[in-house]
Amino acid sequence: MLKTTVVVIGGGATGVGILRDLSMRGVDAILVERDDLGYWTSSRFHGLLHSGGRYAVKDKEAAKECIQENTILRKIGRHCVEATESIFVRAPEDSEEFEQEWVKSCAECGISAVPISMDEAFKLEPNLSRKLLSAYRCPGAAVDGFRLLWQTVASANKYGGKAMTYKEVIGIETENGTVVGVKIRDRWTGAEEKISCDFVISASGSFAGEVAHLAGLSVNVKPSKGTLIAFNHRICNRVVHRLHKSSDADIFVPHGSITILGTSSIDSAPDDTSTETAEVMAMMEIGKITFENIYDYRILRVFAGTRPLYSADPNAKGRSASRGFVALDHAHDGINHFMSVCGGKFTTYRLMAEKVCDIVCEQLGVNAKCHTAEENLVDDPSPDLISRAKAVFPSYGAELASSRLGNEKLERVIKRIETQPEMKELVCECENVTLAEIEEVASEPTSHTVSDLRRRTRLGMGTCQGTFCAYRSVGAVNKENMPWAKDSVYLFKEFLETRWKGIRPVLWGNMLRDIELTRAIYDAALNLSGVEEIK
Amino acid sequence: MAINKQHAIDPDKCTACTICITACPVTAATRKFRGPKMTGPALTRLRKLVSDDDPMLDYCSNCKTCDLVCPSGVPISTLNMIAKNEYYKTHPRKSKADDMLAHSEKMGKLITALPLGSTFANLGMSVGKSFGVMGAMGIAQDAKMPSYASESFISKFKKIKQTPYPRKVVFFSGCYINYNQPEVGTDLVKVYQKNKIEVAIDENFVCCGSPMVSGGYIDDARVNASKNTALLKSWVDRGYDIVTACTSCGLMLKQEYQELFDFEGMAEYAAHMYDSIEYLAKLHDDGQFDTDFANDNTKYIYHAPCHLKVQAIGRPSMELLPMIPGIDIEEADVGCCGISGSYGFKADKHEIAMKVGSKLFNRIKNSHAKLGVCECGTCRLQMENGSGVKAIHPLTVLRQAYGL
Numbered sequence: 024m025l026k027t028t029v030v031v032i033g034g035g036a037t038g039v040g041i042l043r044d045l046s047m048r049g050v051d052a053i054l055v056e057r058d059d060l061g062y063w064t065s066s067r068f069h070g071l072l073h074s075g076g077r078y079a080v081k082d083k084e085a086a087k088e089c090i091q092e093n094t095i096l097r098k099i100g101r102h103c104v105e106a107t108e109s110i111f112v113r114a115p116e117d118s119e120e121f122e123q124e125w126v127k128s129c130a131e132c133g134i135s136a137v138p139i140s141m142d143e144a145f146k147l148e149p150n151l152s153r154k155l156l157s158a159y160r161c162p163g164a165a166v167d168g169f170r171l172l173w174q175t176v177a178s179a180n181k182y183g184g185k186a187m188t189y190k191e192v193i194g195i196e197t198e199n200g201t202v203v204g205v206k207i208r209d210r211w212t213g214a215e216e217k218i219s220c221d222f223v224i225s226a227s228g229s230f231a232g233e234v235a236h237l238a239g240l241s242v243n244v245k246p247s248k249g250t251l252i253a254f255n256h257r258i259c260n261r262v263v264h265r266l267h268k269s270s271d272a273d274i275f276v277p278h279g280s281i282t283i284l285g286t287s288s289i290d291s292a293p294d295d296t297s298t299e300t301a302e303v304m305a306m307m308e309i310g311k312i313t314f315e316n317i318y319d320y321r322i323l324r325v326f327a328g329t330r331p332l333y334s335a336d337p338n339a340k341g342r343s344a345s346r347g348f349v350a351l352d353h354a355h356d357g358i359n360h361f362m363s364v365c366g367g368k369f370t371t372y373r374l375m376a377e378k379v380c381d382i383v384c385e386q387l388g389v390n391a392k393c394h395t396a397e398e399n400l401v402d403d404p405s406p407d408l409i410s411r412a413k414a415v416f417p418s419y420g421a422e423l424a425s426s427r428l429g430n431e432k433l434e435r436v437i438k439r440i441e442t443q444p445e446m447k448e449l450v451c452e453c454e455n456v457t458l459a460e461i462e463e464v465a466s467e468p469t470s471h472t473v474s475d476l477r478r479r480t481r482l483g484m485g486t487c488q489g490t491f492c493a494y495r496s497v498g499a500v501n502k503e504n505m506p507w508a509k510d511s512v513y514l515f516k517e518f519l520e521t522r523w524k525g526i527r528p529v530l531w532g533n534m535l536r537d538i539e540l541t542r543a544i545y546d547a548a549l550n551l552s553g554v555e556e557i558k
Numbered sequence: 559m560a561i562n563k564q565h566a567i568d569p570d571k572c573t574a575c576t577i578c579i580t581a582c583p584v585t586a587a588t589r590k591f592r593g594p595k596m597t598g599p600a601l602t603r604l605r606k607l608v609s610d611d612d613p614m615l616d617y618c619s620n621c622k623t624c625d626l627v628c629p630s631g632v633p634i635s636t637l638n639m640i641a642k643n644e645y646y647k648t649h650p651r652k653s654k655a656d657d658m659l660a661h662s663e664k665m666g667k668l669i670t671a672l673p674l675g676s677t678f679a680n681l682g683m684s685v686g687k688s689f690g691v692m693g694a695m696g697i698a699q700d701a702k703m704p705s706y707a708s709e710s711f712i713s714k715f716k717k718i719k720q721t722p723y724p725r726k727v728v729f730f731s732g733c734y735i736n737y738n739q740p741e742v743g744t745d746l747v748k749v750y751q752k753n754k755i756e757v758a759i760d761e762n763f764v765c766c767g768s769p770m771v772s773g774g775y776i777d778d779a780r781v782n783a784s785k786n787t788a789l790l791k792s793w794v795d796r797g798y799d800i801v802t803a804c805t806s807c808g809l810m811l812k813q814e815y816q817e818l819f820d821f822e823g824m825a826e827y828a829a830h831m832y833d834s835i836e837y838l839a840k841l842h843d844d845g846q847f848d849t850d851f852a853n854d855n856t857k858y859i860y861h862a863p864c865h866l867k868v869q870a871i872g873r874p875s876m877e878l879l880p881m882i883p884g885i886d887i888e889e890a891d892v893g894c895c896g897i898s899g900s901y902g903f904k905a906d907k908h909e910i911a912m913k914v915g916s917k918l919f920n921r922i923k924n925s926h927a928k929l930g931v932c933e934c935g936t937c938r939l940q941m942e943n944g945s946g947v948k949a950i951h952p953l954t955v956l957r958q959a960y961g962l
C-alpha cells in the first residue's frame with residue numbers, strides 16, 4: 024500500500040501548484056489525476072497570463088495578485104510563458120468614462136498601462152480594426168497550460184513529490200472524523216489500490232462537488248462554461264483586450280503558432296466541453312470589433328472549459344459569481360484534514376498554492392516557509408545544449424523543442440537524432456515535431472494515447488489537425504517496447520475523434536475541405552470505420 | 559518598408575494536401591529541400607513566432623509550379639519570396655552572386671554603355687571562368703552565362719521605320735531582350751507590323767524586378783514596380799495594349815506585382831496585358847491574324863516555360879505555330895527546365911538546375927528536333943546548354959515563316 028503525508032486530488036494548475044509547494048517545504052505528497060495532467064480546465068482555457076488590467080476596475084485585489092504573479096511566472100516559468108505584452112484597445116462602442124477609470128485603477132494597482140497613438144498601435148498590430156479609438160500597452164503575456172503543469176511537476180519531482188495520471192479517486196476514507204486515506208482506480212487496468220495519508224486536498228476544479236461527495240459532503244461549485252476559438256495563425260503578436268467592462272469574446276491571445284479568441288460564460292455541467300455553432304458565430308461578431316477582417320481568418324477548431332466558480336449562495340450564477348478562490352476546511356463540516364480548493368485563476372496558481380499550503384502546514388505542524396517564487400521550474404538549457412539542438416533540429420525546431428522539453432528530455436531527444444539522423448524527420452509538419460521527440464515522449468510511462476503525446480509536444484495541433492501526423496505517429500509508436508500502443512485502430516480513433524470534436528462546430532470553408540481530405544485518408548483509404556465491402 | 563499586403567502572408571488557405579510537394583521540381587531533384595508546403599504556408603506560421611537559420615529559402619527557384627498545382631490557391635512561391643526578403647534583412651547572404659544576378663539590369667546597362675563593352679564582358683565571362691573568378695563570385699563554373707549584345711534593343715528599335723496603324727501596343731522588352739537578345743525584339747516589331755500593329759516602346763521602363771524578387775530583394779523590386787506601374791497605367795489610359803515577349807516579365811507585371819505590392823492602377827493595366835504570342839492568338843480569334851506563311855519543313859520541339867503556364871493562358875504558341883505549312887512541332891511537356899531565371903547560374907544550385915532539366919534535355923535529344931522553341935530567354939539558354947540543340951523564340955519562327 025502506498026503511504027504519504029498529503030494526497031492532492033486533481034492534476035490541474037491548482038493541484039500541481041500545491042504538489043510543488045508542499046514538496047519544496049519538505050512535506051511528502053502524491054498527486055492523483057483521473058485523466059492526463061491538464062485534461063480539463065487547465066488546458067481548456069484562454070492561456071492568458073493576466074496583467075491584472077482586466078480586473079483593475081472591478082476587483083483591485085485580484086488585479087494586484089495578477090500583476091504580482093505575472094511578474095513571478097515570467098521569471099520562474101519562462102519556458103512556459105511567451106512574454107508578448109498586451110494591448111488594451113477601446114472601440115467606438117466602449118465608454119470613455121470607463122477608460123478614464125481604468126487608467127486610474129491600473130495606476131493604483133501598480134499595473135503599467137502606457138498610452139500609445141493609434142498609428143503606433145496599427146504599426147505594432149497591423150490587423151487591428153481601423154475604427155478603434157485608443158490603445159495602451161500592458162504587461163500581459165501568453166502561458167502554455169500543458170507545459171506549465173508538466174514543468175511544475177518536474178520541479179516537484181526534484182523534491183520527492185510524485186504525480187500519478189489516469190488514477191481516479193473513488194473513495195475518501197476517514198476514521199473517527201479524520202482522513203486516513205484515499206481509494207484510487209487505474210483507468211486503464213481497472214485495478215484499485217489505497218493510498219494512506221494524513222491529509223487530503225481536493226483540487227478537482229469543477230468536479231469539487233463530486234469529490235466532496237465521496238466523503239459525504241457538499242461543495243457548491245457552479246461550473247460556468249467558456250468557449251474558445253483557435254485561429255490557424257498569429258493574427259496578432261500581442262494579447263489584445265477590449266478596454267471595457269469585462270465581457271464575452273473580448274480577448275485575443277497569440278499562442279505559439281495560433282491565436283485564441285475567447286470567451287463566453289454559460290452555466291454547465293462540470294464535464295460539458297461542447298460548443299454550439301451559434302455560440303461561435305456570436306463570438307465572431309464581437310471579435311469583429313477588434314479585428315475587422317476576422318471572417319477572413321481560418322478557424323482551426325473550438326474548445327471549451329468550465330470555470331470552477333464557487334458560491335456560498337446556491338442561487339448565484341454565471342459571470343457575476345466571485346472569481347476569487349476558496350479553500351474550504353472541511354473540519355467545519357465534521358471531517359478533519361480534508362480541504363477543497365476551487366475557483367481562482369491559472370495566473371495565480373502559485374499564490375493559491377502558497378495560501379493553501381500555509382494552512383495545511385500549520386495543521387500538520389510543519390514550519391517551513393514557501394519558496395516557490397524563488398526557484399525556476401526547470402533549468403535553462405545550457406548554451407552547449409542549445410547549439411547541439413540547433414545542429415540537429417530542422418529550422419525553427421530547436422528553440423520551440425527546447426522550451427517544451429526541458430533540459431534532460433531535450434538532451435535525450437538530441438542524442439536520438441545524433442545517433443540516428445533520420446530521427447529528425449518531422450512527424451508533424453505543421454508544428455515541427457520530430458520523430459525523435461515523439462519516440463522519446465511515447466516511451467515515458469505517463470503516455471497512454473496519441474492525445475497524451477499531443478499534449479506534451481503540440482503534435483496534431485496545427486493546420487492539418489492530425490491529418491498527416493495521425494498515421495505517422497501511430498506508425499512510430501507501434502513498436503515492441505511500447506506496450507500501450509498495440510491497438511492501432513483504437514489509437515487512431517481516440518486521436519482523430521478528439522480532433523474532430525473541436526472541428527465539427529466550425530466545419531465550413533477551408534476546414535471543411537481539410538476534413539474531407541482527412542476522411543479520404545482514414546475512412547476511404549484506411550477504412551477506419553470498418554465498413555464492409557459492398558458486393 | 560514592410561510588405562503591406564496582408565493576404566500575401568496569410569497561410570490560411572493551405573489544407574496541407576501535399577500536392578505541391580509532388581509537383582515541385584526542386585524537391586524531386588534534391589532531398590535537401592523540404593518543398594513548397596513546408597517552406598511556404600507551414601513555416602509562415604512558425605516564422606511569425608520564432609526566427610531561426612533557414613537554409614531552405616534559397617532552394618526555392620520561384621518557378622511557381624507549386625502555385626499552378628495548388629488546389630487551394632495558396633500563393634506558395636510568393637510566401638517563400640517574402641520570407642526570403644525578410645530573412646536576409648537579419649542574416650548575411652551566403653553568396654556574392656545574389657546581388658549581381660538579382661540586379662541584372664544594372665549589369666546590362668554598364669556593359670552596353672561601354673564601347674566594345676559586350677565583347678569584353680563576354681570575353682571576361684570565359685576568361686573569368688578559366689581563372690576561377692566566377693566561382694569565387696558564387697557563379698557556377700560550368701554554367702553557360704547569357705552573352706551580351708553589341709547593340710541594345712532600344713537603340714535598334716529607334717532605327718526601325720514603322721507603318722502607323724490604329725491598333726497600337728507598347729512593348730515591355732525587359733532586360734534580357736534589351737541587353738542579351740535584341741533580335742527577339744526586332745522580330746516582334748516585324749511580326750506585329752505584318753499583322754497591322756504599331757509597336758511603341760518606353761525608354762523609362764525599368765527592369766520588372768523578377769530577378770530581384772527571386773533573389774530576395776523585394777524592397778528593390780518595389781521601387782521598380784512603382785515606376786513601371788505608373789508608366790504602364792498611362793499607356794493603357796492612352797488606348798494601348800501592353801505586350802511582353804519574356805514570360806517572367808509578363809507574370810511579374812500582370813500578377814506578382816498584385817501579390818506583393820499595393821500601387822494604384824495595377825489591376826487596371828493588368829487587364830490589358832498580353833504575352834506577345836497570346837496577343838496574336840487573340841487576333842486570330844477575331845479573324846485578323848495574318849496566315850500568309852511560306853513553307854517551313856523544320857522539326858521543332860516546344861517547351862512551355864513555367865512562368866507562362868502559371869499565367870493560365872494556355873499554349874498560344876502551340877495554337878499559332880502549327881498553322882505554318884509543312885511545320886513539324888510537338889510540345890515537350892516534361893516540366894521545368896531548371897534554370898528559373900538566375901537560379902541555375904548560382905554555384906550551389908547549378909547541379910540541381912541541371913538535374914531538374916534532365917528530363918527536358920533527354921526529351922529534346924530523343925525528339926531529333928532541329929530547333930527548340932520557347933518564349934523565355936533563360937529557358938532557351940538552359941535548353942541549349944543541356945541538350946546541345948539551339949532554341950529560338952516563337953516570334954522568330956513566325957518572322958521566318960512570313961519571309962521577313
Ligand SMILES: Cc1cc2nc3c(=O)[nH]c(=O)nc-3n(C[C@H](O)[C@H](O)[C@H](O)COP(=O)(O)OP(=O)(O)OC[C@H]3O[C@@H](n4cnc5c(N)ncnc54)[C@H](O)[C@@H]3O)c2cc1C
Nearest residue numbers: 033035036037057064065068069071192227228249369370
Ligand atoms: C474558458 C476559460 C478561460 C480561462 N482563461 C483563463 C486565462 O486566460 N487566464 C487565467 O489565469 N485563468 C483562466 N481561466 C481560469 C483557469 O483556467 C482555471 O481557474 C484553472 O485552470 C483551474 O484549475 P484547476 O486545477 O482548479 O482545475 P482543473 O484544471 O479542472 O483540474 C481539476 C482536475 O481534477 C481532476 N479530477 C476531478 N475529479 C477527480 C477524481 N475523482 N480523481 C482524480 N482526479 C480528479 C480532473 O480530471 C482535473 O484534471 C479560464 C477558465 C475558463 C473556463
Ligand code: SF4
Nearest residue numbers: 582618619621622624
Ligand atoms: S516555386 Fe518552384 S521551386 Fe519553389 S517551391 Fe514552388 S515548385 Fe518548388
Ligand code: SF4
Nearest residue numbers: 572573575576578628
Ligand atoms: S498544394 Fe496548396 S493546399 Fe496543398 S499543401 Fe501545397 S500549398 Fe497547401
Ligand code: SF4
Nearest residue numbers: 732733734766768807
Ligand atoms: S524578367 Fe524580364 S525585365 Fe525582368 S530581368 Fe528578366 S528579362 Fe529583366
